[in-house]
Amino acid sequence: MPxxxxxxxxxxxxxxxxxxxxxxxxxLVTSRETKRWLIPKGWPMKGKKxxxxxxxxxxxxAGVKGAIKQKPMGTYDYWKRRASHFDLCRVNVYPxxxxxxxxxxxxxxxxxxxxxEVEEAALQVLEPALADLIRRLPQxx
Numbered sequence: 710m711p712x713x714x715x716x717x718x719x720x721x722x723x724x725x726x727x728x729x730x731x732x733x734x735x736x737l738v739t740s741r742e743t744k745r746w747l748i749p750k751g752w753p754m755k756g757k758k759x760x761x762x763x764x765x766x767x768x769x770x771a772g773v774k775g776a777i778k779q780k781p782m783g784t785y786d787y788w789k790r791r792a793s794h795f796d797l798c799r800v801n802v803y804p805x806x807x808x809x810x811x812x813x814x815x816x817x818x819x820x821x822x823x824x825x826e827v828e829e830a831a832l833q834v835l836e837p838a839l840a841d842l843i844r845r846l847p848q849x850x
Contacts, residue, residue, distance in 0.1 A: 735846065736822060778805075782849045
């Protein structure tokens, strides 16, 4: 059974972006199982500030490093698939300005990663609240 909102779980995510030819681009990655487009995210890490954990997820899942904001630009909710049920997760999203793309990283080969212009990235993700956050990114750059 799905959990109630009172039992929601919290995750952290990075919204990787770069400015190329005066335009903002967003880096999306695919999920490992369903291959849908999303942003790098994961569980908070003991002993790490939430924004640092989000930056670590971006490095592990997308192979990018850069300057990350210490405050989230917003949140979105999604249903995380489990073996026997779904859990409601609230995700705090931190903008990450990419300065380096690694040649090799932990989850390379398990996910696809691709740069999109802001509106195209918003159209690729399934969660409407995440799409709204992506569209609002230029206000946070």
